[in-house]
Each structure stands twice: as C-alpha cells, then as structure tokens.
Amino acid sequence: MAKPKRSNVAQIRIPFRDVDMNGQMFLASYISHAEAVLAGFWSMRPELDDEPLYVAAKVSCTLHRPLAYDEEAIFTATVDKIGLRSVGFIISVDAKADRAAEVELTWQARGRESGEPVALPxxxxxxxxxFLD
Known part of the structure; x- marks a missing residue:
C-alpha cells in the first residue's frame, strides 16, 4: 500500500495477486484492502486501559465496477453508524472519476474476558x- 494522505485514506495500485484470470480484482481483495485502511484509521483512536475487543459482526461489498490489474484506486474509510455496542464503517473505493465499490464493516464491542457484547467506551x-457529518 502507498503512503496514506490521511489516516483514513490510502491510494493503491491493484497488484497482480489480487486479480483473476480475466484481470478483474477478486471480491475478497476489496475487503482485505478496506480492512487495512480501516486499521490505519482505527489506530488513531484514543488509547484506553480497559478497551474492549472489536469483532467483525458484518462485512459486505457492493461492486459498482470491477477494478483491473495495475489500476489506481483510492480507499476512504468513514464512520457510518454508531450504536450502543457497535460501530459501522463504509470504505469507499474510487478509481478515476468512478465509484468502483463500497465495503461495509460493522464491528461489535466485546468484553475481553467474557466475550459478551459491551457498550462502546x-x-x-x-x-x-x-467523524460524522
């Protein structure tokens, strides 16, 4: 991944390993790159001593048009929803002037020892x- 412009943005060039025999990016690769961008964004949060674990509760990808080998794409993470025990993110994937895809991730906060859902700190x-508009 290229150096991000901000903590929630990364520009990448689609590597050969991420495309199928037709030259189109695998759906799982959109999710993988989105998770990497989200990890960079999430690393900027305030540090807490008793922070819960965050577990993926939902992952989906809406593909508008497939990305191709060596194409440049910009992945941008945004906060979509904040619940009592969960947080939802949308990672948009833009290439040229087009929206290529959107990856939606929902994380649930869980107690470190119990593994049960807990409130977000x-x-x-x-x-x-x-980060909400």
Missing part, C-alpha cells in the same frame, strides 16, 4: 462522533 464514542 465513551471516549471512543466521542472520537467516532467527530
């Missing part, structure tokens, strides 16, 4: 709200 919730 207030500090994390406040940080997330700063």
């Amino acid at each position: 207030e500090e994390t919730r406040d940080w997330l709200y700063s």
Whole structure:
C-alpha cells in the first residue's frame, strides 16, 4: 500500500495477486484492502486501559465496477453508524472519476474476558462522533 494522505485514506495500485484470470480484482481483495485502511484509521483512536475487543459482526461489498490489474484506486474509510455496542464503517473505493465499490464493516464491542457484547467506551464514542457529518 502507498503512503496514506490521511489516516483514513490510502491510494493503491491493484497488484497482480489480487486479480483473476480475466484481470478483474477478486471480491475478497476489496475487503482485505478496506480492512487495512480501516486499521490505519482505527489506530488513531484514543488509547484506553480497559478497551474492549472489536469483532467483525458484518462485512459486505457492493461492486459498482470491477477494478483491473495495475489500476489506481483510492480507499476512504468513514464512520457510518454508531450504536450502543457497535460501530459501522463504509470504505469507499474510487478509481478515476468512478465509484468502483463500497465495503461495509460493522464491528461489535466485546468484553475481553467474557466475550459478551459491551457498550462502546465513551471516549471512543466521542472520537467516532467527530467523524460524522
């Protein structure tokens, strides 16, 4: 991945390993790159001593047009929904002037010891709200 412009944006050139025999990017690769961008964004959150674990509860990808080998794409992570125990993200994938895809990820907060759903920490919730329009 290329150096991001901001913590929630990454520009990549589609590598050969991510395309099928027709030269189109595998659906799983959209999700993989989206998760990498989201990890960079998430690393900017406030550090907490008693932070819960965050577990993927939902992952989906809407493909508008397939990306091709060596094509440049910009992946942008945004906060979509903030719930009591979960947070939803949309990672948009743009190439040239087109929206190529959108990856939706929902993470659920879980207790480190119990593994049961827990409320999002207030500090994390406040940080997330700063990204909503």
